[in-house]
Amino acid sequence: MRIACLVKPVPDPEYYNRISIDPVRGILTRAGIPVVMNPTDRHALEEAIRIKEKMGGEVVIFSMAPDDAGGILKDGLAMGADEAYLLSDRAFAGADTLATSYTLAKAIEQFGPFDIILAGNESADGSTSQVPPQVGVWLSMPSLAGIIRMEYGESFRVWCDVEEGRVEYEVTPPVVFAVKRGINTPRYIGIKGIMAAKSKKVSIIRVGDISVDLDRIGLNGSPTRAGRIVVPDIGRKGETITGSPGEIAEGIIEGLRKAGVIKEGMI
Amino acid sequence: MDFKFSEEQEMLRRAVREFAEKEIAPHAAEWDEKDYCPVEVIKEMGELGFLGTIVPEEYGGTGMGYTARAVIIEEVSRYSAGLGIAVMTHSLVVAPILNYGTEEQKKKYLPKLATGEYIGGLASTEPSGGSDLVNQQTTAEFKDGKWVINGKKCFITNYDIADVTLLLTKTGVNEKGRPELTAFIVKKETPGFGIGHKEDKLGLRSSSTGDLNITDLKVGEEAVLGGRGEGQKIVLATIGEVGRSGMSAIGLGIIRGCLEEGLKFAKERELYGKPLTNLQAIQFMIAENRMYYEIGKLLTYRATTLKDEGVRCDVESSMAKLHNTEAAVKAAQRTIELMGGYGVINQYPVGRYLRDAMSTISAGGTSQIMEIVIGGDTIKNF
Amino acid sequence: MRDHEDILVFTEFKDGHPLKVGLEILSKARGLADEMSGGLYAMVLTDRADGFDMLFKYGADRVYAGIDESFRYYTGAYFSRMAVSLVENIKPYAFIIGATAMGSMFAPEVAAYLKTGLAAHVIDYKIDHAGNLVQVVPSFGSRVAAEILTPHSRPQMSTVRPGTFELKENLRNGSIVHLDTSELDYIAPRVTPLGFEEVKPEGMPLEDAEVVVVGGGGIETREDWENLKELSRLLNGALGCTRPIVDKGWSDEAHMVGTSGKTIKPKVYIGIAVSGSSHHITGMKDSGLVIAINKDENAPIFDVADIRIVADYKEILPALLSMIKG
Numbered sequence: 001m002r003i004a005c006l007v008k009p010v011p012d013p014e015y016y017n018r019i020s021i022d023p024v025r026g027i028l029t030r031a032g033i034p035v036v037m038n039p040t041d042r043h044a045l046e047e048a049i050r051i052k053e054k055m056g057g058e059v060v061i062f063s064m065a066p067d068d069a070g071g072i073l074k075d076g077l078a079m080g081a082d083e084a085y086l087l088s089d090r091a092f093a094g095a096d097t098l099a100t101s102y103t104l105a106k107a108i109e110q111f112g113p114f115d116i117i118l119a120g121n122e123s124a125d126g127s128t129s130q131v132p133p134q135v136g137v138w139l140s141m142p143s144l145a146g147i148i149r150m151e152y153g154e155s156f157r158v159w160c161d162v163e164e165g166r167v168e169y170e171v172t173p174p175v176v177f178a179v180k181r182g183i184n185t186p187r188y189i190g191i192k193g194i195m196a197a198k199s200k201k202v203s204i205i206r207v208g209d210i211s212v213d214l215d216r217i218g219l220n221g222s223p224t225r226a227g228r229i230v231v232p233d234i235g236r237k238g239e240t241i242t243g244s245p246g247e248i249a250e251g252i253i254e255g256l257r258k259a260g261v262i263k264e265g266m267i
Numbered sequence: 268m269d270f271k272f273s274e275e276q277e278m279l280r281r282a283v284r285e286f287a288e289k290e291i292a293p294h295a296a297e298w299d300e301k302d303y304c305p306v307e308v309i310k311e312m313g314e315l316g317f318l319g320t321i322v323p324e325e326y327g328g329t330g331m332g333y334t335a336r337a338v339i340i341e342e343v344s345r346y347s348a349g350l351g352i353a354v355m356t357h358s359l360v361v362a363p364i365l366n367y368g369t370e371e372q373k374k375k376y377l378p379k380l381a382t383g384e385y386i387g388g389l390a391s392t393e394p395s396g397g398s399d400l401v402n403q404q405t406t407a408e409f410k411d412g413k414w415v416i417n418g419k420k421c422f423i424t425n426y427d428i429a430d431v432t433l434l435l436t437k438t439g440v441n442e443k444g445r446p447e448l449t450a451f452i453v454k455k456e457t458p459g460f461g462i463g464h465k466e467d468k469l470g471l472r473s474s475s476t477g478d479l480n481i482t483d484l485k486v487g488e489e490a491v492l493g494g495r496g497e498g499q500k501i502v503l504a505t506i507g508e509v510g511r512s513g514m515s516a517i518g519l520g521i522i523r524g525c526l527e528e529g530l531k532f533a534k535e536r537e538l539y540g541k542p543l544t545n546l547q548a549i550q551f552m553i554a555e556n557r558m559y560y561e562i563g564k565l566l567t568y569r570a571t572t573l574k575d576e577g578v579r580c581d582v583e584s585s586m587a588k589l590h591n592t593e594a595a596v597k598a599a600q601r602t603i604e605l606m607g608g609y610g611v612i613n614q615y616p617v618g619r620y621l622r623d624a625m626s627t628i629s630a631g632g633t634s635q636i637m638e639i640v641i642g643g644d645t646i647k648n649f
Numbered sequence: 650m651r652d653h654e655d656i657l658v659f660t661e662f663k664d665g666h667p668l669k670v671g672l673e674i675l676s677k678a679r680g681l682a683d684e685m686s687g688g689l690y691a692m693v694l695t696d697r698a699d700g701f702d703m704l705f706k707y708g709a710d711r712v713y714a715g716i717d718e719s720f721r722y723y724t725g726a727y728f729s730r731m732a733v734s735l736v737e738n739i740k741p742y743a744f745i746i747g748a749t750a751m752g753s754m755f756a757p758e759v760a761a762y763l764k765t766g767l768a769a770h771v772i773d774y775k776i777d778h779a780g781n782l783v784q785v786v787p788s789f790g791s792r793v794a795a796e797i798l799t800p801h802s803r804p805q806m807s808t809v810r811p812g813t814f815e816l817k818e819n820l821r822n823g824s825i826v827h828l829d830t831s832e833l834d835y836i837a838p839r840v841t842p843l844g845f846e847e848v849k850p851e852g853m854p855l856e857d858a859e860v861v862v863v864g865g866g867g868i869e870t871r872e873d874w875e876n877l878k879e880l881s882r883l884l885n886g887a888l889g890c891t892r893p894i895v896d897k898g899w900s901d902e903a904h905m906v907g908t909s910g911k912t913i914k915p916k917v918y919i920g921i922a923v924s925g926s927s928h929h930i931t932g933m934k935d936s937g938l939v940i941a942i943n944k945d946e947n948a949p950i951f952d953v954a955d956i957r958i959v960a961d962y963k964e965i966l967p968a969l970l971s972m973i974k975g
Contacts (some may be wrong), residue, residue: 016927056680071277078278090910098761124928126788127908128769130757133725137761142725142840145754157843162750163668163904165847172839180897181909182902189282191316191329194275221651224766227783234934238941240957245968248958252919252940252969259917259938261859261884535947614944614961 001057004108005048006119006132007076007084008038009069013124019155037072039195040120044081044179046186048118049080051152058082059109062104064092070202077200078193079186084202087109091207094219097126101134102216110138110210115173116156121145121180129178136176144169156212269463270565272334279335283317283342284643292597295347298473299619304353305473306386306428312339313383318357321509322365333509333571340428344520348623349473351520352630355497355513356424356474360387360433362509363501364452367493372452376431388429389510390420390479391502400435401446401499408472413485414438416452416459420479423573427462427475434455434481435498448498449594451490459484470622471596471630504581507640508574510631511584518591521624522563525597525598528617535643536609543605552605559594566590582644589637595624654685654742657692657713657804659732659755660704661747669816670747672707674809675794677816678745679708681782682773685742689821694731696721701825708819714774715828722842723751725758727833732759735828741804743782745771748808760806766799768807781805786906787931790942796802812856812912850903852878853887860886861915863906865950866893867922867943867962874899876966877921883973889913891929907932921962925950 037045048059061076061084063069073084087107108114117139119132127171136143148166149159153157156171162181164266207217215221241251256262270279290308298305312318320335322328329335336358344351361380364372379385393404405418416436420426431454438449453460463478493501530553533543543549566587573580599621603610610617628634654800656678675691680873682689691709693701694717703953715731731732732755746756748924749772760767772794775783782805785799799805855861862881868874874894879889890900891907893943906913907926925927925941925948929953933939934953944961951957 013926013928066914071281072938074274074278075281078282096766097757098764098766101761110739122909126769127755128767129753130760130767130769133754133757134761136725137758141837143754143758144840147748159846160750162845164849165845167845168843170841170843175839176861180902188286188315189278190314190454191279191282191331191335193765194278194282195329195331198275204842222766223764223799224768225798225800228797229788229793229795232794234930235952236939236955238939238951238954238957242959245960245964246966246972249972250966251956252958252965253972255938256860256884256917257645257942261886261917 001051001055001116002112002114003048003051003057003059004112004114004117005041005045005059005061005076005081005105005134006117007041007045007061007063007073008120008123009035009063009065009072010038010123010125012036012037035069035072038120040122040124040179040181041096042120042186043181043183044118044120045076045079045081046184047150047179048116050184051116052080055152057115060085060114062107063087064095064100064103067204070204073202075189076196077197077202078189080193081200083200085205086202087205089205089207091164091218094222095217096222096224097128097130097134098223099217099221101131102138102221103212104131105135105138106210106212107205108135111173117141117174117176119176119178121178132176132178139174139176141174141176142171142262143178144171145178147177147179149217150177150179150183256267271485272338274326275331276335276338279331279618280338280342282315283339283457285343286312286315286317287342287346291343291350292346295350295473296616296619298347299349302467302472304428304475305350307316308350309353309357309386309428310383310550312354313381316382318354318361318383319381321361322377322381326365326373326381327445328381332575333512334575336566337512337567337571340513341520341523344517345524347473348620348627349471351476351515351517352471352627353425355510355517356389357387358509358513359389359505360429360431361453363433363492363505364449366504367497367501371489372492376452380431385430386425386428388423388425388432389502389505390423390426390432391435391506392420394419394421400502402446403435403446403448405434405436407449407451412563413487414490415452416481416484416486418480418481419463422466422476423474423479424474426477426479427465432460432479433492433502435502435538437486438495441496447496448502449495450492450498450501451486452492453484453486453490457484457486468626470619470624470626475616481527506631507581508584510582511588511637512567512570512574514627514631515570515584515587515591518588518595518624518627519560519563519567521595521620521627522551522556522560522591522598525595525602525617526560528555528615528620529553529556529602532606532609532615549605550603555601556598563587563591563594582641585632585637585640588631589634589641592627593634595627596621599624623627653687655687655739656682656685657690657736657739657741657744658709659744659752660691660693661749661751662693662695662697662700665695665700667693667700667703668747668749668811670749670809670811672703673811673814674745674747675704675707675709677774677809677814678743679817679819679915681743681776682710684776687742690739690741692732692735694720694728700936701732705821705823706818708821709817710821710823712823712825713828714825715830717830717833719833722845723754724838724840724842725754726836726838726840727761728755730832730836731828731830733762733823734832736763736804744804744806746806746808747809752808756806756808763804763806765802765804765806766797768797768805770798770810771807771811772813792833810912812914815932820959834903848903852881853885853911855887855889855904855906855911858885858887859916860884860919861889861906861913861917861936862919862921863887863889863891863923864894864921865891865923865929867924868894870965871899873966876970880966880970880973883970886915886917891923891926920950920954923950924948925953
């Protein structure tokens, strides 16, 4: 079973409250915010490694990011992936989800074939959930997202989280799966993994290394354009209640009463 | 000179940091409050290979070395210096077995110690004090083919959780009339290995420290480490290079904790409508903590790099230990000042860091002992 | 720009009923269609031939309905083929899809087939002077909002999360156009739905509750969590949570409020030991009265709170519970 796993480096979600915007230039400042592996992608990688451990084969990471994301991919190798391809080139910059999925799909095609493509259901920064299904379209593979449980054998059974329940599917690879965080608990990286990663390679892929239509990559290949960026004013001028716990509780109940959610006889 | 960590060491740091943020940071205050040593977390660290860095691969470790060990201790101590010293102490039995053990002893103990199946400890200190090592009251007598050990050890970290303890004893007097000290590898379940009173410590409370009451404990010749009369050399070398570099990494972790907590507070807290970081007085404190950290880092990792290269590093380890434990106290104090009233509220961790920092000073030799080592070497060799 | 531009909305059906999100989108898109002097069309793929009235009630001029047993559950190959055919046929200006579990698989697939742009989780639409649809989307949680344009390709596709827009009735006397499903016979999907297993979320659904109590990462013990449950029950409300509670296993993603969870707008939101990450704030910022209890006065949740309580919830909660219980 050859498994491709899509991994995206993102600014650490723990620090999003620190993102500020330059009001003059309309540019986001991410200074001092570390880049980490997208949290949901770790679950995808964990699942990929589990499939490999059960069924044999290999796990290959694909990521489109600047060169300095190599460390994050190396961490993926330490978790148990076998190989990583980092798609890094100025020509890829400015890509929206369509151009990103095209570029990833072309690389996957080049270094494939793969039976399964695994990805996290959404990224912490964009949260669009678009790339995995679109990679499927470019590769003519069906895709399923929101996967919360998986069973594997000759065919795959997966359960997708939907409103009010789960839909169970039977799937015959090759296929694209996007998983949710609830599917597993990713392993910690141990020293054995780190030592093993020493001999595994992160290959940097430039635009010339894969056969792509230049009109489909980067900004040129992106049908969407980003307009203005604004910081929405969602702030409220609240009042602070202080006092003893009893007084504070009274203040809360007063607020609930004014909001009209406390009915007669409730208290 | 090369001041860069290797890629593997950087990966290790990220891996341990992640583990510490998820498994240690959320519980550190509670462990401190309840005076609880989380053995289960130490075991988990063992499974991840974090306890076996100084053990070569042939004995089930990873052979990443002492710098890797210090990285692990620093990252753990960033959130819990108490757990840091429990982890640090573990190697005080690993290193001597590796350096002085017979092939049989190495095969028997190292794989299990490297993976955390066994936790280790070192028992040398007695009620009379730790620095007067030679004056051991614990005795081992050879009777009917067995060593019979009697005595009392105190201030022993991991005393109750260690599966394997290196026990220092007096086995007689040598030809020069000096006490002859011998170290024994003793397992917890050996009859006569009495786990005594637990100390209620000021700091480092996520480690357990207490007494061992040894009564007619019998072990065979195979328990002797490095041969009869080698105990003093083994224990001094272990404390001098392994213990002190470990203590310096603990101090370094505390300093980084102070630096990070203070910085976070100063960035978020506003005064006169601006973040605290706009005030120069606050910048001075942050600069001071940063300097403590950078100096501490250089001292610690120089000592461990020497150790990894097989070069003697007792003086370097002593300097790192002296600087980092003292600087940790100052950094914690400075950070409490920076935070004003919040600094003394236990909701913030810095008060704990101060207690932990103060408790690191006596462990592995007081600051004055460090100065004697450093001073002596300077006068003789500099 | 043409003299009139039509808007197509995919309205997802379940058991013969449209999901509310589709009606919310129709309510909003009605205004856009009027502005463009165009029609508002609903696309439906369903296994039952009923429930279409609701679509006219919320402003649809026409319903394109594909009715087939295979539309009971989502199968990408079928749904995408139907949508691509319809879009190529009627060439809408915009195509909007609810960001449900199904819509989140379907929309990107269709956009990739059509090689057009897709804006995710739009919170507002405008039409600019060039006649392009300006799609406002949140980014980095709700930390920033970005405008997304699809200037050179049509349709301009986007998704909208449930609860984003208000329902607004606007009854139309519309018509139903049946879509030809015969071409599906030539598709052999490798993904086969086997069935649906209902997972009833514990307690009242978050979206329906007037009062939502949310417990955050600062909740220390399971017992405290049970007390929050009690509080939400006493207030006839629902209990929600943030990511750390899911990670602890005390609740699940169905109860999580925020970017990858639910968007809620209750009359009263009570955040207890919630720090207020931007991902969480995205999901609750439009609540009525926001009450926040957190012991850290710098917690970002206080920036969006009407009543701020800087205190340890462990002290406040017992007092509040005993007062409500009388």
